[in-house]
Amino acid sequence: MVESMDKRLTFKRLACGAFVSVLLVWVLSAGLTGSFDLQNEAYAQTGGAVPGKTLGNKSDADIWRQMRQGQSFNLSGTAIGTPVLIQSPGEEWRSLRNGPLSYWGGLLMLVSLIACIGFFLVYGRIKIEGGRSGKNIPRFSQAERWSHWFAASLFILLSVTGLFVMFGRYAISPIIGKEAWAVVASACLEAHNLLGPLFVVALVILLIIYMKDNVWQKGDLSWVFKGAFFSDPPPPSWKYNLAEKSWYWLLFFAGLAISGSGLVLDFPWIAERVQQLQLAHLIHGGAAVVLIAASLGHIYLGTIGVEGALEGMTQGTVDENWADEHHGWWAKQVMGSTETDIDGSEQVAARDEMPAE
Amino acid sequence: MFLDFVEGPLWVVACVVFIAGALWRIVGIVRFGRRPDISIPRASALVGAIKGQFLHFVPHGGFSFRTRYHLIAGYMFHLGLFVLLVYAAPHVLFLKENVVGFDWVALPRWGFILSAEFAFAGLILLWIRRISDPVMIKISDWDDHVASWLTFITMLTGCLALQESHDSLRAIHMLFVDLWLIYFPFSRLMHAVTFVFSRGYTGAFFGRRGVVP
Numbered sequence: 364m365v366e367s368m369d370k371r372l373t374f375k376r377l378a379c380g381a382f383v384s385v386l387l388v389w390v391l392s393a394g395l396t397g398s399f400d401l402q403n404e405a406y407a408q409t410g411g412a413v414p415g416k417t418l419g420n421k422s423d424a425d426i427w428r429q430m431r432q433g434q435s436f437n438l439s440g441t442a443i444g445t446p447v448l449i450q451s452p453g454e455e456w457r458s459l460r461n462g463p464l465s466y467w468g469g470l471l472m473l474v475s476l477i478a479c480i481g482f483f484l485v486y487g488r489i490k491i492e493g494g495r496s497g498k499n500i501p502r503f504s505q506a507e508r509w510s511h512w513f514a515a516s517l518f519i520l521l522s523v524t525g526l527f528v529m530f531g532r533y534a535i536s537p538i539i540g541k542e543a544w545a546v547v548a549s550a551c552l553e554a555h556n557l558l559g560p561l562f563v564v565a566l567v568i569l570l571i572i573y574m575k576d577n578v579w580q581k582g583d584l585s586w587v588f589k590g591a592f593f594s595d596p597p598p599p600s601w602k603y604n605l606a607e608k609s610w611y612w613l614l615f616f617a618g619l620a621i622s623g624s625g626l627v628l629d630f631p632w633i634a635e636r637v638q639q640l641q642l643a644h645l646i647h648g649g650a651a652v653v654l655i656a657a658s659l660g661h662i663y664l665g666t667i668g669v670e671g672a673l674e675g676m677t678q679g680t681v682d683e684n685w686a687d688e689h690h691g692w693w694a695k696q697v698m699g700s701t702e703t704d705i706d707g708s709e710q711v712a713a714r715d716e717m718p719a720e
Numbered sequence: 721m722f723l724d725f726v727e728g729p730l731w732v733v734a735c736v737v738f739i740a741g742a743l744w745r746i747v748g749i750v751r752f753g754r755r756p757d758i759s760i761p762r763a764s765a766l767v768g769a770i771k772g773q774f775l776h777f778v779p780h781g782g783f784s785f786r787t788r789y790h791l792i793a794g795y796m797f798h799l800g801l802f803v804l805l806v807y808a809a810p811h812v813l814f815l816k817e818n819v820v821g822f823d824w825v826a827l828p829r830w831g832f833i834l835s836a837e838f839a840f841a842g843l844i845l846l847w848i849r850r851i852s853d854p855v856m857i858k859i860s861d862w863d864d865h866v867a868s869w870l871t872f873i874t875m876l877t878g879c880l881a882l883q884e885s886h887d888s889l890r891a892i893h894m895l896f897v898d899l900w901l902i903y904f905p906f907s908r909l910m911h912a913v914t915f916v917f918s919r920g921y922t923g924a925f926f927g928r929r930g931v932v933p
Contacts, residue, residue, distance in 0.1 A: 505789075505852070505853070508848075508852050509789065509845065509848050509849065509852065512848040512851075512852065513841075513844060513845060513848055516844055516848070517844070545886075546886045546888050546889060549880075549883050549885060549886055549889070550880035550881070550886075550889055551880075552883075553879060553880055553881070553882040553883050554876065554879050554880050557833065557836060557837070557840075557879050557882065558840065558879075560837060561837055561840060561841050564841070677851070677852060678852075678854070679852075679854075
């Protein structure tokens with residue numbers, strides 16, 4: 364008896380619950396459609412804000428699916444033509460940019476930095492073995508130095524601002540807060556966009572000026588086989604050794620890739636589709652981290668890593684002994700040239716047999 | 721708050737120092753006078769002085785190769801900066817509201833950006849020459865470097881504020897504008913004014929002797 368009463372009570376409760384639920388759904392639906400008979404079109408659709416209207420006020424899943432898949436729609440009555448409303452590949456681009464590109468790019472630069480520090484700790488500063496001779500020979504012309512520093516100064520400014528934009532949200536934002544980071548990011552982006560085109564000009568001038576001496580020559584590989592930087596004394600080489608030539612060609616290809624993609628990003632109307640901008644962005648970021656990582660080695664060897672190297676780029680001349688030790692074949696060439704007004708030292712003339720060019 | 725300060729009291733102080741300091745320097749130069757010229761006048765010194773103002777805008781033909789680099793870089797910087805300063809829309813608005821009370825036609829954004837590109841390129845190239853040319857290294861002192869860097873930072877902070885969406889960036893730019901104005905009269909930045917006197921003096925000196933200055 365008691366059991367059957369419990370069952371009836373439970374049934375009543377269920378029935379009441381179901382009725383209230385149906386009532387609630389109906390009231391909500393009526394509110395959304397604006398009509399108690401649920402036959403009217405939804406407000407949004409009567410307003411024309413939802414594209415399509417193919418299925419009336421019923422579920423428009425097909426349209427949303429098409430949108431999600433990147434199909435374009437003709438938005439009649441608007442000035443924007445047939446836009447893609449949801450750009451799904453953007454999610455792939457975002458995850459690539461914030462994922463592997465940031466991770467591996469950051470790691471590459473870190474490894475490069477650690478390698479420079481490690482090299483310095485193991486080998487210290489590479490001194491001029493024979494000491495300074497007191498006699499200098501010309502290494503870089505004014506045009507070479509000016510084009511180098513012009514490109515270098517812009518490269519540094521763009522690297523700093525670019526790295527801020529790329530890694531700032533992970534490295535800086537947690538420290539200074541999101542609002543302050545928004546200010547820094549805006550500043551960096553504006554500077555990057557403004558100075559970028561100048562770098563393109565500087566890079567092209569630099570590549571043209573330096574190309575002649577960076578073409579591979581016979582003897583370049585022997586510099587590597589004889590121990591490169593790790594040999595004491597360093598093996599002879601032409602004006603630039605194979606590492607320097609590789610840096611040039613990396614700059615050539617990666618630099619032009621950065622420049623081309625950067626121009627597309629700076630002037631986005633060049634691109635026909637947004638995917639092209641995303642691709643340009645990935646190329647830009649990828650090439651930039653490679654170039655920045657390599658530039659750390661270049662900067663290290665050109666400044667504190669090798670005694671006497673920097674003055675070539677600041678004053679235009681290098682010590683004869685430095686030239687002989689690091690670029691023996693080139694030194695012999697320069698000192699043997701009748702066009703230079705310097706005295707060739709005997710030791711240089713007697714040293715390393717030069718391979719045919 | 722900081723923006724109010726750099727665009728308010730500090731801006732007024734900077735303008736007063738700029739104008740008073742520049743006038744003080746000009747009066748000082750004029751008061752130097754010049755030694756009596758006892759040469760026989762063969763032509764008009766005044767005409768020579770006027771000629772000198774214009775002829776020195778381009779280098780003497782014999783020096784065209786050696787002066788090409790800083791001639792181009794110099795014009796890029798000075799013209800770029802002038803256009804930027806006078807015709808950039810935010811500057812036109814600021815000058816209208818704070819200095820002259822009227823406005824004029826501003827450059828479109830692309831023109832503004834282009835002039836900034838020229839100004840930046842010119843300034844960087846000139847500074848590189850200053851630190852790498854054997855003669856320039858010897859005749860440059862800390863004043864030249866401070867003036868170059870202060871100008872560069874002022875331009876750079878302006879470039880950082882290009883989006884015009886953060887007051888803090890505008891305030892930083894204005895701070896450096898104020899510092900630049902204060903530094904101007906007491907440094908070689910004064911060459912923006914004194915070049916007229918030096919060209920005039922040289923022009924008059926040679927003009928009186930019948931030589932093209």
